[in-house]
Amino acid sequence: MTPAATGQAEAARRRASARNGWLLSAPALLILTLFACGPLLIVLVYSFLTPGQYGNVVGEFSPDGWIGVLYSRDIFDDTLVLADAHLTIFWRSVKLSLMTTLITFALGFPTAWFIATRPPKARAMWLFLITIPFWTNLLIRTFAINEVIRNDGIINSLLIWAGLIDQPLRMIYTDGAVLAGMAYVYLPLMVLPLFAAIDRFDMRLLEASYDLYASRWACLRRVILPIVRPGIVAGSILVFVPSLGAYVTPRVLGGGKNMMIGNFIELQFTQGRNWPLGAALSILLLVVVALALILYVRAAEGGESEGRHG
């Protein structure tokens, strides 16, 4: 065969393999287009329409959905007023999600380290135990926490019975309760990627750094954390993203007053009867999360390359 013919055959082979690739991924692409991009597009369109009287939307363009994200219209003179309540909800959502991420990391890192340093058999057992909470419905688990911490719940009853307090401690319907609930629910999502990263960590590096005069703290900060960083990034994303959109936990443990974005969006589609605002909030949440992720991953990579040259 001449070189040209060989080249042609090679190109044909490549075209065929590319065609096969598209064919093979077609079902997945179809499902994604139909069930992810499609609905998203609908939500985007809805955010620019006018709310119907009993919910839903009417097909008439209106920017009010987006304006409503930050402003509310005065009922008397129709002027726009900055909606403090909305900002409070946004701020609480971000704050609680960040704190949930930090708490799950603080609890999850030692746990993942413990599991990764067990013998293989015990390790499988511990990983299995970590996944057990996933077997029960989230709603039921959250109501169980509610049962434990509410005013006439187990903890308060025990404390009163023991004579340590006269009045029940107020734990339910606080930010703390939401935080505890979210940390509990999302902890496995932090532990599993951390475990995967620590499992790959070469423990001999610890001996090397210990041999080179590093204290235990320096071993952790200078050797372990930088090397397991991908696991930390993955775990933080897996916890932060669902935390920001959390719905069940703040509803059951935070009550009506300690709302997060998820509850606020739901409100617009139910009692609020303001689907465009709900749609606008959903899109906003999506965009904010995407931006935050991009910035976070960039910063994590940047930190690494700074460590390389600094």
Place this chain on the structure above:
Amino acid sequence: MDLAIEALDVVKAFGQGTSAVRALDNVSVGIRRGEFFTLLGPSGCGKTTLLRLIAGFEAPTSGQILLDGADITALPPNRRPVNTVFQSYALFPHLTVAQNVAFGMEMQGRPKAEVAQRTERMLALVRLDALAARKIGQLSGGQQQRVALARALAPEPRVLLLDEPLSALDLKLRREMQGELKRLQQETGITFIFVTHDQEEALTMSDRIAVMQSGRVQQVGAPRDIYTKPVNRFVADFIGETNFLEAVGEAAGWRLACGVLIPGTATPGQRATLALRPEHLRPAPETGDLPLPARMERAVYSGTDTHWHLRLSCGTALTLRRPNSDAATAAPPNPGTDITLGLNPALVQRLED
């Protein structure tokens, strides 16, 4: 005493009770300041355990480790002025070559300028100045080896521990690194404790060698002493090739089973094993040699040498080694030929057991 490291009655047992294994069984050894000292032995002999005890990664079950006369048995590794070159190198993959080398000095809290200056000097010493900004994953095995050396030498340890550092390299590179290690040791003047199972490596590099087996030190000495005067069968067998001859003591010396008498002082009736290196046997007796009749079985050519496999009349197998430099005289007799070998009695070594 001018000892850098001294192990005193060190015992290290792994496991509990009756299933406990003694990795080190009453080891006492002194390593002189500034020497290239090698712990040599087969795998499982305890040499790496002894190294890890000196580094501080393991604590002895009993006994003491002294550094320059001071007891360091209870000190953790990060407080011992001793650094290790690991068999796996254990270089930090997230750091550059220069950052790896600087790590120990930074942890010691040295001033930044000094760290930078010494890092540069250490990289020059191991000839890696051009690769300072590389990541570890971009280096070859030999280059990683040099980084590991520079990293361990940079904090100026009083003793450098090397745990089979050359075992992952191919033969040619290993030879090169052997020379490099020796040069570094002489230039820095630091005491090196080198662990290996390769007897040739130990002989060529060391000032002194400790031969270890099953948790005990069998013999300590200069390479020449270890090779020419092995104290027991294990050392004679492990270092180089050896012919073992069973003998019984008589008033005039040692009588071999085939009847030849080797003059010397012996206790009549006592049994002994004599060792004789294959290159010390001669194909024909020269002045002062004892004649030793043997039958030629086969000759094996191995490049530089030819090995003659022979058998004595009593059935003992014997090997003779001839360099191939002189092809005419070295031509081996045909198999089955009866010949008389020359045995220099001064080169026969009596073993303790």
